[in-house]
Amino acid sequence: MDKKTIKDIEVTGKTVLVRVDFNVPRNKETGEITNDNRIVAALPTLKYLLEQKPKAIVLFSHLGKVKTEEDKAKNDLSVVAPRLSELLGVDVKFVNCTRGPELENAVKEADNAQVILVQNTRYEKGESKNDPELGQYWASLGDVFVEDAFGSVHRAHASTAGIPAHLPSAAGFLVEKEIAYIGKAVSDPERPMVAILGGAKVSDKILVIENLLKIADKVIVGGGMTYTFMKAMGHEIGNSLVEDDRIEVAKEIIEKGGDKLILPVDSVINNAFAAEGDIKVCGEDIPEGYMGLDIGPKSVENIKAALEGAKTVVWNGPMGVFEMEPFAKGTIAVCEALANLPDANTIIGGGDSAAAVMQLGYADKVSHISTGGGASLEYMEGKVLPGIAAIDDK
Numbered sequence: 001m002d003k004k005t006i007k008d009i010e011v012t013g014k015t016v017l018v019r020v021d022f023n024v025p026r027n028k029e030t031g032e033i034t035n036d037n038r039i040v041a042a043l044p045t046l047k048y049l050l051e052q053k054p055k056a057i058v059l060f061s062h063l064g065k066v067k068t069e070e071d072k073a074k075n076d077l078s079v080v081a082p083r084l085s086e087l088l089g090v091d092v093k094f095v096n097c098t099r100g101p102e103l104e105n106a107v108k109e110a111d112n113a114q115v116i117l118v119q120n121t122r123y124e125k126g127e128s129k130n131d132p133e134l135g136q137y138w139a140s141l142g143d144v145f146v147e148d149a150f151g152s153v154h155r156a157h158a159s160t161a162g163i164p165a166h167l168p169s170a171a172g173f174l175v176e177k178e179i180a181y182i183g184k185a186v187s188d189p190e191r192p193m194v195a196i197l198g199g200a201k202v203s204d205k206i207l208v209i210e211n212l213l214k215i216a217d218k219v220i221v222g223g224g225m226t227y228t229f230m231k232a233m234g235h236e237i238g239n240s241l242v243e244d245d246r247i248e249v250a251k252e253i254i255e256k257g258g259d260k261l262i263l264p265v266d267s268v269i270n271n272a273f274a275a276e277g278d279i280k281v282c283g284e285d286i287p288e289g290y291m292g293l294d295i296g297p298k299s300v301e302n303i304k305a306a307l308e309g310a311k312t313v314v315w316n317g318p319m320g321v322f323e324m325e326p327f328a329k330g331t332i333a334v335c336e337a338l339a340n341l342p343d344a345n346t347i348i349g350g351g352d353s354a355a356a357v358m359q360l361g362y363a364d365k366v367s368h369i370s371t372g373g374g375a376s377l378e379y380m381e382g383k384v385l386p387g388i389a390a391i392d393d394k
């Protein structure tokens with residue numbers, strides 16, 4: 001990497017600001033962390049920093065999408081502090097605000113490598129807009145900046161790109177590792193190469209498909225992404241997840257993709273977003289009052305056939321709402337199909353996709369589990385990632 005890494009900077013006695021990605025999957029009802037992979041993935045950097053004896057380590061992360069007061073309550077980052085403390089083996093001081101005297105005093109008074117976790121960066125409206133004042137304010141709290149939030153480096157936000165504009169900055173071990181692995185895997189991939197896209201972040205990730213069609217030999221679509229395509233083709237989609245302002249993009253992708261693009265032909269549907277109800281399989285048209293929550297059995301067969309003989313597979317986004325058992329079959333089928341490709345380089349990316357593969361017991365059957373979904377896809381597309389671009393050159 002042509003960027004400075006954590007070993008290139010002096011941190012002893014300093015206040016080190018670290019952007020981590022602790023946007024962890026949680027139980028929708030209880031809020032409990034269901035997969036701590038992203039916290040575990042940050043440990044090498046944090047342990048290294050502790051050994052260097054800085055004055056303080058101040059951690060910044062977002063959690064979920066925050067637009068309303070209700071979103072704030074649902075995405076309180078304090079849930080991460082005890083788990084981080086347990087994994088890191090040191091006290092973690094959680095600061096329940098994102099600016100002001102409480103935060104400033106906590107940083108000022110910190111000593112002896114005290115670890116401080118700041119409340120969800122998205123509590124600040126300026127975070128996602130990369131408000132220059134906010135980046136400058138957060139930067140004023142520290143001496144150096146370490147970028148280790150690989151899952152968020154595709155975001156030009158105040159905590160990922162704003163802070164490093166004002167401080168000496170370096171990549172952490174996670175960012176370094178992810179960039180090295182993914183870069184190598186896609187620079188000259190063994191073919192056939194298949195990309196699988198699913199999940200719920202339709203508006204973002206649908207934009208990636210056009211470029212993936214240029215890189216991959218086949219692109220498989222599933223999960224919540226399905227229904228924007230179905231609607232674009234004129235099918236009924238009931239109450240399924242849809243991004244109406246991406247219908248035109250979907251139409252273009254269908255036209256350009258031709259035989260390379262593999263779309264579901266059936267779905268597992270329910271009359272509620274729940275594990276119980278009137279669950280059944282239907283074809284391309286979904287009846288009113290129902291929503292598609294998993295790909296159906298015919299789609300699974302098509303996907304298995306498309307994956308046969310693949311040498312490189314990149315997968316982001318579960319095929320259905322795998323967190324609910326009746327809608328996990330599509331995701332399990334893809335896990336199994338990848339497990340049956342022992343010679344292929346199989347790369348899984350994204351917080352929920354990683355959780356799915358781990359929860360379903362396939363973690364040791366794939367080549368690489370990346371902490372970033374959107375980030376790894378954009379890196380594969382060859383895009384400049386703002387969180388990486390902001391790090392000082394070597």
Ligand SMILES: Nc1ncnc2c1ncn2[C@@H]1O[C@H](COP(=O)(O)OP(=O)(O)O)[C@@H](O)[C@H]1O
Nearest residue numbers: 199200201223224293320321350351352353373
């Ligand atoms: N058909 C669907 N309708 C609604 N949500 C879906 C559907 N299929 C998958 N999902 C949801 O997508 C979420 C993951 O989406 P996303 O954040 O894009 O993936 P990742 O975190 O792996 O990048 C999962 O929580 C899953 O329940």
Ligand SMILES: O=C(OP(=O)(O)O)[C@H](O)COP(=O)(O)O
Nearest residue numbers: 023151152350351372373374375
């Ligand atoms: O979960 C994340 O991305 P991912 O779902 O693409 O892996 C990152 O934490 C970025 O979150 P965001 O997509 O809300 O900016």
